[in-house]
Amino acid sequence: MASLLAPTSPFDRPSLAYTLLTQPLHLVLRLLSHLLTSLRPPPNRHPRPIRLVCISDTHSLDPGAIPPGDILIHAGDITAHGTPSELQTAIDTLSALPHPHKFIIAGNHDTYLDPSSRATLSASDAAFPPKNLSWRSLTYLQHTTTTLHLPSHNRTLTLHGSPQTPLPDPTFAFTYARGQDAWARTVPLSTDVLITHTPPKHHLDLPAALGCEHLAAEVARVKPLVHVFGHVHAARSDFEGRVTGARERVVWGAGQKALESGLARRARGCVWDVLNLGLWWDLGRVVYYGVGAVLWERVWGGASGEASTVMVNAAMMWEGSGRLGNEAQVVEV
Structure with missing residues (x-):
């Protein structure tokens, strides 16, 4: 099924269905990281x-x-x-x-x-x-x-x-x-x-x-x-x-390092992604560090320092x- 949905060139934008079939946890990892980063305060405007x-x-x-x-x-x-x-x-x-x-x-x-x-x-x-x-x-x-x-x-x-x-x-x-x-x-x-x-x-x-x-x-x-x-x-x-x-x-920061670790793990298809314990570990670290940073900066008013x-x-x-x-x-x- 994935081969039928595959883009004709690596430089073509893949469909959501193809990405979900080939690297679902990689996709979740990216989306969660981007969401958590977007919730953090922007850097001070010059x-x-x-x-x-x-x-x-x-x-x-x-x-x-x-x-x-x-x-x-x-x-x-x-x-x-x-x-x-x-x-x-x-x-x-x-x-x-x-x-x-x-x-x-x-x-x-x-x-x-x-x-x-x-x-x-x-x-x-x-x-x-x-x-x-x-x-x-x-x-x-x-x-x-x-x-x-x-x-x-x-x-x-x-x-x-x-x-x-x-x-x-x-x-x-x-x-x-x-x-x-x-x-x-x-x-x-x-x-x-x-x-x-x-x-x-x-x-x-x-x-x-x-x-x-x-x-x-x-x-x-x-x-x-x-x-x-x-x-x-x-x-x-x-x-x-x-x-x-x-x-x-x-x-x-630490959340970015966790994201990089997860994305560096080879995508080998839907089943492999879901069963990859290393990917789940990196996903957990992205959530842990990301939520911690949002709470520190948004709730307690702490400075990022990153x-x-x-x-x-x-x-x-x-x-x-x-x-x-x-x-x-x-x-x-």
């Missing part, structure tokens, strides 16, 4: 918040009306085929937007930007001189960090951008083998906003968990205020296709449709 406008995966299409903000972030795949002409057209479109500061990284479709995949383009495109590509008002980040000073807010913000993505196809840009650790200690601890193309594993990356486990470990080490990514378009929508899953708050990160899947592409259907995400820090 008196002079910086407005981040986050987009990704525009694939050579015009993103249209983008909300105003202090900083525009594009998390990769600005083109469909990654030719220099496509890149320049996309850059010109984004550069015309009115946001005072704009930061962008590459994605796996932005072929020309990676010398190792550039050879897959036509001879004329591959020979295009990199110095002739004009980034205009955009700041391009490729394994680089920049600190932005905003005098209007009397604040500074440190951003780090990295394009690499776990994909088995070397014809794509900035790829590495799934399971390879391309992230350990590559992100500075001072990072406030992390921009990657791939999601971290188990965060807005579908039940198939298409993100990278090593990136997840690096994010847990650094604990940025915001982590913006894209790549897995369909993770933006819930089981009915409504766009409700574009962001997630992660509180770095850092948190807002995860944002900013993909604008509507699943695998070839059209843009998701809205930009706005986050204040």
Whole structure:
């Protein structure tokens, strides 16, 4: 039955029935964790918040009306085929937007930007001189960090951008083998906003968990205020296709460690999930720590003392449709 309901690609959004048939306790674990986190008080709002406008995966299409903000972030795949002409057209479109500061990284479709995949383009495109590509008002980040000073807010913000993505196809840009650790200690601890193309594993990356486990470990080490990514378009929508899953708050405490332990246990079908004592143990720990945190913070008024990160899947592409259907995400820090 599950095989009949299976999505045609791991990057497609599975039906609720398929998820229940293949990993019911994993689903309950995620939903309970998200519910308990949502019941906790939000972090204190800064008196002079910086407005981040986050987009990704525009694939050579015009993103249209983008909300105003202090900083525009594009998390990769600005083109469909990654030719220099496509890149320049996309850059010109984004550069015309009115946001005072704009930061962008590459994605796996932005072929020309990676010398190792550039050879897959036509001879004329591959020979295009990199110095002739004009980034205009955009700041391009490729394994680089920049600190932005905003005098209007009397604040500074440190951003780090990295394009690499776990994909088995070397014809794509900035790829590495799934399971390879391309992230350990590559992100500075001072990072406030992390921009990657791939999601971290188990965060807005579908039940198939298409993100990278090593990136997840690096994010847990650094604990940025915001982590913006894209790549897995369909993770933006819930089981009915409504766009409700574009962001997630992660509180770095014992409950999160219990959740990670449970989700790391392999999903082997409905019966195995239900009979997996380790999963039940992790589920119990998620409830124990989550309820305890809610009571401590909501009832007794205690302070959390735990850092948190807002995860944002900013993909604008509507699943695998070839059209843009998701809205930009706005986050204040």
